[in-house]
Amino acid sequence: MDTQLTLGPVLFNWTADAWRDFYWRVADEAPVDVVHVGEIVCSKRLPFIAEHLPEALERLTAAGKRVVVSSPILVTTERERQAVRDLLTIGDVTIEANDTGALALLAGRPHAVGPFVNVYNEGTLAWLAGRGAGSVTLPGELPADAIRPLAAAARTLGVAVEVQVFGRLPLAISARCYHARAQGLHKDGCRFVCGEDPDGLSVDTLDGEPFLTVNGTQTLSRRYLSLAGRLDELRTMGVTRFRLSPHSLDMVEVARLFRAVLDGTLAAAEADARLADRIGPAGIADGFFLGKPGAAWVGAAA
Template sequence: MPARKRMRIASGPVLFNWAPEQWRDFHFRLADVEDVDIVHVGEVVCAKRHPFFEPYMAEVIERLFASGKQVVLSALALAMNRNERSLIDSITAMAGEASASEETADEGGEGEGALIIEANDLTALARLAGRRFVIGPFVNTYNALTVKELAHLGAVRICLPPELGRQALSALVPAMTDIGVEAEVFAFGRMPLALSARCYHARSHGLPKDGCRYVCGEDPDGLPLKTLDEEPFLAVNGIQTLSYACLNLLGEIPLLKDMGVSVLRLSPHATCDMAEVAAIFRAVADENMAVAEGLARLEALKLPFPFANGYFHGQPGAAWLKPDPA
């Protein structure tokens, strides 16, 4: 029986509207973080943000490649007009620039210095035909037939939606492994739940979507929403709705390894030391740190939102079932 490959740690795309220099410096720092193997760059939520960090994109990608990272360019998760479709076109066209490197690609589909695209909307698939690509968590990949079709089109890795529970993952991940598609699991961060044609962030400030003044930048980890009883339960990020709680599957890593999950995705947050988060997940994944110690170290970071893992255990998504140290 072949030896099981080491789990890899991925930094997902920044979902929030950070200042361009903050975005650049965050990725520069990731280049020096040994615990992160894969780095996603690109705008997923709002096409209007893209021009601000585009001037830094080539420099960031070059820096990440130079440090040995696998770089994934993430495309928009919702295209509603010509400009947004054009942005997806320009992003997916970059996949062709990596074609020469793909001959040396490894089993996961990423060669040395090869840029691979992450599709977060089916709009991108036709433009990626015949090339290797990644499927993001915004695409509803819920069953083996969907995985098989995506693999036929060229998908080499799929980040499964965070609402899938243990039972679904136990059936789906081995099916992915059987056809040579890597399974990636969203393991840390506010969970992406929905996208809308309207921008609630702008509306909450009395502004129209087209004249939003980029007010989402005032909430670098999202704008919390409360119930009528003043209980926080969701967060808004431009047109995106996220969970208020932070998904934390650190305690489920042993189960995910047994299923055959290859990659753990950590979603970046501004109020969190993501390098430390990556170090904790890497240590637990490598079995160099006990789950209990890892959870204690995460709790010591004093994040401004609670942890959650309910979906994994078949409970409401916001529930937190603290893993048994045993």
Template sequence: MQLSLGSILFFWERQQVQDFYQSMVEQPLDIIYLGESVCSKRRELKTQEWIDLGRELAAKGKQVVLSSLALIEAESELKTLRRLCDNGELMVEANDMGAVQALSERGLPFVAGSAINIYNAHTLKTLHRAGLKRWVMPVELSGETLADILSDAQAMGFGDGVETEVFSYGYLPLAYSARCFTARARNLPKDNCQFVCLEYPEGLPLASQEAQAMFTINGIQTLSGQAYNLLPEVEEMKRMGVDIVRLSPQHGQMAEVIAQFRGAIDGSGNQIPTIPADAVNGYWYKNAGLVNTYRD
């Protein structure tokens, strides 16, 4: 089983991004995803700079995948997508069906991100025929559903040709909108957002009237209000046939998170979900997403 680091979902300063990846290249990660998957206005690093950074990390021994936008709305965004697809070296994570089409037309293998609605083995087979090499399970699916999909894929004769990746730590990407909720919270229009997402490097918390953490607002993206943590489920995922465990970049504690998951994968670590203490895992158990099976 391999360990991956997803693309940064939040909007971070340029130097912070560069420092983060310089530290991550020293970590026991097998795969690193790079690029902007949320909002095309986030241009601290330009498209070519993401590609150059990817080549640099690949030269240091990491498998690098470039992530595409999950919501494409303009010709300029299609142009960026084409540049990613035509980089000539690095695999691309398709986060919408436009990217799937662009990569398939070029005959390129690709990763289907969690924003692609793959809910059964028939859909997975269709995309496999189009060039899918790896898929990231939609975050709202349960472990039981995943087991059924993988079993059906084997029965349909293509299971061994597809890698399965599971989002296992971090704020869950739940939804995308044409509107920017962070700008709206500051009474700004989306077209003149003043890049206020930079002021919320961990997103903007949204609580219920009872002060319960519900969601995290991240520009046009809605994330879970609490971090998802499947550390205790690593052994189950191994038995199920999951190939890759994905961690989502967070502030300040990634080395600790990586160490705990690496230990769980290698069988040498503590699998008690201690990071963070209020993490959730409800979706994995066919429950409400904000449930923590070990706490509630």
């Protein structure tokens, strides 16, 4: 299978104009092969971007990108269940399942499986492949020792394995909205305060140490994952797709850095240094991949 650079869905509550302009620029300038679109964190945000979705699909496709529509992570109401069913009516586009309800609806139809469906062993991978999954994005907390056998099994099954290689890692999802609670608001009257933090709201420990990031109902890592120095290792394992998670920094530049490392025209250590400079105080991490605490940073493999 060919190596592909993919762009995951926007996780944050950006303004409709910012969301539209982001995908327009991705279509025109980003050297990525696959682009995910859709609101997956909070269904209340969807109306803000809904009017731009059809044109985004058309523009990205016209630019030669393969478009995947991602389903929500946590579906709790009938309205949200209907929204997932509506995704299946979109013609000629791959759907990415991010919860088991979507998996049930997609059974027997070619689809992708997102990182929010726990795939920790070869048996689960085989079961998903048998139901129509053509690609599976592994959970971000898996170390190399767990990725390796899954990638080997995927080759036998004819399934593409994808690993997130950039961006804050999703750690948990809840029915409660942390963003609203932080502002003394209820989830049903949140005033969309998550929109004030385009890359999530930083959370400190009681001792004042930077710890995590919240994004509405979602918990993310504080540090930004960077596996630029592990791309060759991942390819050797059999991983064929590498996911970048969008943030408000220049994602076209990020995509170009990863593409250059994949193409062998830029040293991984240089890519990591440039990414760390762009990200600033939040810092970069690769701990989970190495079986260490997730916030740890080791850097490019020798």
